[in-house]
Amino acid sequence: MSSVSLNQNLIKRPGRLVLLGRYLRRNPSLTIGLAIMLGLTIFTVYGLLTINPKDAYPLAVRPQQPPSWKYPLGTDFFGRDLYPAMVIGLWQTAIIGLFAGALGTIVGTVLGFLSAYFGGILDKTISTICQILIPIPAFLIHVIIAGAIDKRSVTILTMAFVVFMLAWMGPTLVIRAQVLTMKERQFVSVAKLSGMNSFGIIFREILPNLLPFIAAAFVNQVFQAVFASLYLSVVGLGPLREPLLGNTLWSAQSQAAFFNGWWWWPIGPTVALALILASLALINMGIDELANPRIRTSE
Amino acid sequence: QEVADIPREDTLHLGWSLTSPIGTTNPWLAGYTHQQGEALQWEPLSYFGIFTDKEIPWLADSMEYTKDDFTELVIKLNPMAKWSDGVSVTSRDVVFTFEGQKNIGTLPYNAAFNQFMESVEAVDDLTVKLTFNQPAPRFKFEVLTLKFDTGIPIVPAHVLEAVEEVSEFEGGADMPHSGPYSIVSWDVNQKVYDLREDWWAVEAGRIDTPDVKRVVYFNIGGQVGQGMDIVAQRVVNSELDSALDMRSSVIDNIIANNPKVTTHSGDQPPYGYLDWWPNSLWMNTQLAPYDDARVRRAMSLVINRGLINDFVYEGAEIATIYPFPLYPGLQAFVDSPAVKALEEELQPGLYDPDASAALMEEAGFTMNRDDLWEKDGETVDATILGFEGIHSDIVPILVEMLRNGGFDSDVSFVQDAYQQMGDGVAGLYMFGHGASLKDPYAALELYHSRFSAANGTSAGGNRFSRYINPEYDAILDEMAPLSDDDPRFQELAAEALGIYWSEQIDIPIIQWLHRIPYNQTNWTNWPTTANPAMGTNGAFWAHTGMLVITNLEAAE
Amino acid sequence: MSLKYIGQRILYLFLVVWAASTITFFIPRLSSRNPVRERFAELARMGGFAPADLEKIIADYSRAFGLDKPLFQQYFDYLAGIARFDLGVSLNLYPKTVAMLLWESLPWTIGLLIVTTILAFVIGNLLGALSAWPQTPNWIRGFATSFVMLQGVPPVLLAILLIFFIGFKLKLAPLGGVYSIGTIPEFSLSFILNLLWHQMLPALALIFGSLGGWVLSMRGMGVTIQGEDYVTYAEHKGLGARTIFRDYYLRNALLPQVTGFALALGNVVVNAIVVESIFGLPGVGSVLFAAIRSNDFLVIYGIVLFITMGVATLMIIVELLYPLLDPRIKHT
Amino acid sequence: MTTTTQAAATQAATTQAAQSERETVLTVTDLVVSYYTDAGRAKALDKVNLTLKAGEKIGLVGESGSGKSTMALAMMRMIKAPGRIEAGNVVVGDIDLMSLSDKDMLQARLSQIAYIPQGAMNSLNPVTRIGSQLVDAMKAHTKDVSKEEMKERAIAALESVELKPEVFKMYAHELSGGMKQRVCIAIGILLEPKVIIADEPTSALDVVTQRQVMETINRIQEQIGAAVILIGHDMGLMAQSMDKVAVMYAGRLVEVSTVREMFTDPKHPYSQALIRSLPKLEEKGVFEGIPGMAPSLLRLPNGCAFHPRCRDVMDHCKTTRPENQVLTGGRRVTCHLYAEENEKAVA
């Protein structure tokens, strides 16, 4: 063998944290999105540890008070303290979002994988079902489902479940498309040659590479779920007593809060929702960049 | 067709929710409502001025019971009354109307006519004799007189006789009618009614020529449509002269923004007048735990009526202890010494959480870790069913009061609330008593066991309590044939009310107010406390809305 | 384009409608609610009293609506009705049929929705493309990003805020409605201007509501396309930035977005539901909102079906147009 | 098209003879380009010098990552972030490209200096017709030319690369790889530029198509008299169609020679190794690679970048960077081995 490998000068790479920092600097939308999300999380967690949950429900405090030291976000017509209401609302919104988002993403990912990897009749069935369901406006079906459930048993989790019911087609199609291209990649062939079975190929070879896509799908799902929960509140389908952001907002609206000069009442949940959704949108934008190999300039 | 130009000064703009299909005017059409301007076209034999407690004869000059036992009624029509196509209103129309009500199942008073009417007969062109099969002292008032949302209008026989299936006949914009306005333009956004020059009532001297030349019903989409705040903004801007009833804080702000806007009580709270629909927390008294009067009473004891007034009504005294509205006749009744004594004794409005707790313990409940009453491992399902559009301010408050009293309560504004109430599923229902206006009979009759459907079947006519008490029934039966000015009637009524209170059949919460903004920029002479006008309520959408509108005067 | 392809598409449309109708038919029947009774109960509540023999009337009507037949019989009748474009009757607005409701409300919606969706599509895609384009000035990029963030403000909120501040406080726009109260509709310039004037705020609310989504997806697309060799090569050819942007970059990035267009209409309807009702516009959205709140089930199903059909048809139309946009695609 | 050996030989002879009188069309002086990456600055071109006369064909060879494409892009002024042209001049004809405004540079591209891309497969816009991609290039550079004339010229260009006029109306996906590559050539010659840079125009093609494309390039180049820079690492291709070869190693041009000199007497040790590694028909089954691996531009070895792999490494190679030497006959080498010889020559 004539070739002699000489010890190549190894290039010193900056540490992971430094790289992450640089990456975030280059990806401002992800950074801002994550920062907002982090802020909201801190607000919620700190809040949950310090508030008295009872104050988030009617008759707890003096009604119709503008923001003050005592009531940082004011109080509403019903005598809720809007600060704990916001904390609990954020928490519940997070539960719905995460639950529906996670479920939708998991089911979508599993179906997408099954469909694309094994192909054949399974693929035909799954993708046809998705394609048939896609044009049906999900929200309207949510309404129909929510309308059919006995309202007294509606909880935050049932609401999340309703949202999830039609949230899996999007990720299924996205993941399916990705797996389809991914399984044509040569490393999959090599893994087969290395004796890996389908299970191993799916989980060890393909799945890790799809993480950015799955993350993007997840963020998107959470976005949809938060949105859907807001609209379900707006049309009056949901656990009304709970200070869900959508409920607070809509009850402010139905008590004509702006007109009555209680501006602080709707503003809180509006800002919170806007922040949640905007941060999700920004994170989505950022992850998009991550998932897109062309712009993934460095490791 | 060409629509005349009518200046804004001569036009009345009303904000209301429009749902009736375009072109449907026939009052016998299934799904007909009188609330969307139709009341401007269809007139009754007589109206009732609730605040003057007076009958207002209209198509009929008089309606008299001609037998002491209230089994015969003679109606005399006004000879000048005419349909808009020039045909006179005669006994033929009245007989046609009555017989139609008796024969056509879909008509709203079909049951009442079947229950009471023996026969109807045209004595001559202007006289009708109505014979009952049992004493019907309240038939004239309840059925033949238009007030609020009840009673029947007279329909043109010469038009409907020719129609095969009246309940499917739309009528159309040109259907001959007796009222003052005709519809000239109609789409989903608005209905435009123009004054008819040849309205019989002016010639007949019933009323002066109306100032309002045109009425526009503007579709605000109702409680499910444009929010109250936006409607309020349009009232402030004088885009609307009047609109649906609103919460007091909103009225407060409307007046603050536009001092020309007034209400039934002027610029002072409660900004409205009493509606006939006092609300209670109803419950199915046949289902545990509501079958226990102690539980019902315990719930009442944790309702703090003063707090309700403070939170929801800015201090106005709206919370009530009665199942009927305190109109003059009824006010007289509750002011009677008998009722006063009962109230003193039974304290129906008492707020006393300790007493409540004692009762609950007595009923076998214990307080669990969540501070909720529990028996056999079950909390009290005290979810309050209500209607979001009208109850979203009060119900959340009640829920918290019950919660604080240890009842596992929650809000539920489901669409099928009414159905659940009718079906008597366990729980609480926030709902009104649309019954009594002059005397307490109708309200008290709601709890007669005749109407107390067995569990599992549906309770009709808002009789959700399913209350069964032979003693109570006996009292009511004795009242039925008596006129309200009979002293025995008053005595029995007090007795029945005593049972209602002591048994806590339901929990009376609030009187119902109509807080309607009246914009005086263009129109004055709205019915108010100071100016009762013809004594009707100010709701332009009620049957008596026509009287409100035709009495308006142009602002200077 | 082959016959087989057309056949397939028609089958697809058929399947979509069938799926939507099956879902709408069966889900509500899983619960024990009786919409007819609910409707009468509601009527009774509004009138403040109910006829004593409510039960009998309900039975009569249930028969008229076929609710007393066996479930599957009902199902097939329902499907057969849909095949005849008979979407049933509104319970709440009886005797209005669903078709009538759609017919009345569609004109008010179509104008608004089509215009806003197209505007949002055009502006959103342009901004998205620009924000992925390296030569774009930073302020445009910031502008585009701010629209993505604006997505966080749901249109329902936007609508409320716009009316209160722009309409009521600043008096710069009407407080909703389709035209000024009391105007008699006619075919004249002043009336049309009046109409347009009233559509301004709702249009804004709807456009802002969906703009961000387009920005976001177009941006992703744009970044991919921008790395393509043919875009770089166009620069090598010495083409001006504008030509490259338009003919090489935008045209290619736009292709997948067009598929999204039809789907977006379905989502826009959701926004339209609340926006229309807040502005008091008598469009499909308002009708649907009212139907949802009053559980007027046939109206809900009818509109769901109608929207689904519309979206699916549009998707097919877009698909048929695709070869015009992308010569690589042929329908076989 | 018939290209016989004889014709080719005579043509080669005439070009050779004509070369000395020809004007210089390209002068690259001290071109420096760096990429600023996370891991640091990579000097992808380090003081590169090159001159070309009209009609001259030079091959640019070197290992992957040695900076060949970077040089092409730098000459087109198409280096994008994180890259930067840090010094140097590129003069085409009498235009100094580095001093042009961005707008003028747009004009210079294609009309002065044209680039034929590496991946012709993906270099054509998939959604517009081939014709319009020729026409828009013309439009960007010429005014007052009528549509018809542009179309005529485009079709003429297509025909000159042996494509049928119908191609004008076709789409990229309807063409084979070789045809697409020829469309790119047609675009490249549309405005008869002085310099044509072809970046591995054939490495994705099979031998037959490769030959066809190379023949096209050569013929066209003779027609318009442009100088050609052919980038590639296939020495066979260089031997068969180029006049000169420039060898690049780690961002520097280590040797520039005529093809004949390169194959018979390579000077730089890297060139020597390169030539040695070429398979020869006579020596079946004998392989001789270049030991070691290409250095990372982020961290070049001290001294001569090639010293860790060099057979003839000397002590000062490890510390001192060699300078560019011009040997007798105009050959240029960057190696310490020839420093003395060069000094002698100068003396």
Added chain:
Amino acid sequence: MAPLLEFKNVSKIYNPGKDETVALDNLSFTLKEEEPTILTVAGESGSGKTTLAMLLLGFISATHGQILYKGKDIDNLRGKEKVAFRKEVQAVFQDPFAVFNPFYTVDHLLEVPINRFKIASNKHEAREKMNEALTAVGLQPDEILGRYPHQLSGGQRQRINIARALIMRPKILIADEPVSMVDASLRANILETLQVLQKDYGVSIIYITHDLTTAFHIADSIMVLYRGSVMEAGGVDEVIKTPQHPYTQLLVDSIPWPDLNRRWGQTDLVPSEDSVIGTGCKFYSRCPHAMDVCKSRPGLFQLEPYQTASCYLYKDKPELKTEALSSVLPV
């Protein structure tokens, strides 16, 4: 004993029907275990080379005919036999980057087969095997292991691929254009490694390429495909030095030899895009010698002991049965 590998009249047709592509047309050959050899499959783009590789690896199934591994149809292998087949038939692909999963370090490529086929009994032994294989292909293990694929050069990556094949000790290795994406200076190294594999480890190699230069240097025998059919086959010396089939002549003539004394392009080119295949010779439309008889498909004519061509120019020569193709392939 059954031969190691046997292609029996194998055809592969994509999208059978109207626009079908015959990617491989009635191909037969055998490889024997006791005679490890390097067989080149050459041909221009689209001639069916990769299809052949995919068939052999069992990634796709033949439309007609059978592929036998140790006498068993590879489509019907089960259990142990299947595992053995997987292990013993290996491949090295064209793109040295694409075969690495970007998510993992390069170790993954070597670890997976070791674990899967239980090549080593413990971690330590596995590591040793890896070191050994990497050293064998001329790489320094400690310099390579633990790095991500993009941190290595193309040549290094390709050699890791070969190391992987080494670890597996396959009986057959399919190398699909293993050097076409690698630098000229690295080509030599890789080809050399392949040669060592055959010589020292007794692996039969099917070397797929369109580059006849490398084929000439490395292979014993060659098979020239054109649109799925064998045009010419035999020993590399015979076929490349004295090509007989017009297509092979064209191919050989198109090689850009790095040799100033050999001029390029003696034969005329007929653009390939015009050609249509009828029932005749597939090369008909591009062939300078096209004759009328070529409108029917020619069989294989044996020219030399180790050379055969499918061309009517040699119709006087004895015809060779398709199944007997291997007899003219030297080992």
